[in-house]
Amino acid sequence: DAKTTQPTSMDCAEGRAANLPCNHSTISGNEYVYWYRQIHSQGPQYIIHGLKNNETNEMASLIITEDRKSSTLILPHATLRDTAVYYCIVRVEGTGNQFYFGTGTSLTVIP
Amino acid sequence: DAGVIQSPRHEVTEMGQEVTLRCKPISGHNSLFWYRQTMMRGLELLIYFNNNVPIDDSGMPEDRFSAKMPNASFSTLKIQPSEPRDSAVYFCASSLSDSYEQYFGPGTRLTVT
Numbered sequence: 702d703a704k705t706t707q708p709t710s711m712d713c714a715e716g717r718a719a720n721l722p723c724n725h726s727t728i729s730g731n732e733y734v735y736w737y738r739q740i741h742s743q744g745p746q747y748i749i750h751g752l753k754n755n756e757t758n759e760m761a762s763l764i765i766t767e768d769r770k771s772s773t774l775i776l777p778h779a780t781l782r783d784t785a786v787y788y789c790i791v792r793v794e795g796t797g798n799q800f801y802f803g804t805g806t807s808l809t810v811i812p
Numbered sequence: 813d814a815g816v817i818q819s820p821r822h823e824v825t826e827m828g829q830e831v832t833l834r835c836k837p838i839s840g841h842n843s844l845f846w847y848r849q850t851m852m853r854g855l856e857l858l859i860y861f862n863n864n865v866p867i868d869d870s871g872m873p874e875d876r877f878s879a880k881m882p883n884a885s886f887s888t889l890k891i892q893p894s895e896p897r898d899s900a901v902y903f904c905a906s907s908l909s910d911s912y913e914q915y916f917g918p919g920t921r922l923t924v925t
Contacts, residue, residue, distance in 0.1 A: 744916020
């Protein structure tokens with residue numbers, strides 16, 4: 702599975718959009734981009750995933766660049782409860798469903 | 813559904829003792845994962861099972877660690893003998909095969925003194 706690079710930490714003002722970047726320059730054509738988050742002292746939680754088209758659900762939007770070498774997770778109106786570590790993961794569908802989480806980005810939403 | 817259930821939630825033991833962590837996956841899920849999380853190494857996949865069969869145990873740190881899944885509703889992770897460096901939070905997760913969404917339990921915080 703391709704390696705990902707994320708900033709170690711970010712801050713965001715409450716009510717503003719949080720934009721979390723992820724670089725995956727060695728991604729293969731059949732690898733998906735997944736985002737999970739981990740709120741303090743809890744297990745990780747699935748947020749969203751995509752292959753090459755932008756995706757949106759009730760939690761977030763995922764923007765994948767045309768060359769697929771990077772992506773951005775967008776939390777449109779960040780709240781204090783969005784303070785968490787966000788993990789960007791790339792993996793191939795159907796190769797077994799294990800995930801390798803890396804170190805992620807620690808997002809702090811500031812009142 | 814109660815979600816993934818782990819026990820105990822906290823475990824404190826002395827070096828050299830045997831430790832057994834338990835996990836009950838979500839009913840109907842046929843994949844189960846054990847992870848370990850520390851400040852130094854982050855969240856590491858230890859082993860995962862599909863239909864009760866271990867598929868990938870390459871993340872198991874050494875022979876002191878063993879995991880079993882005797883049936884679809886129960887799994888154990890055993891450390892024998894335990895060492896202080898095993899102190900971590902251990903998470904169990906379950907999912908449907910080839911699903912993108914894993915459901916995590918609340919974790920077991922293990923402290924080995």
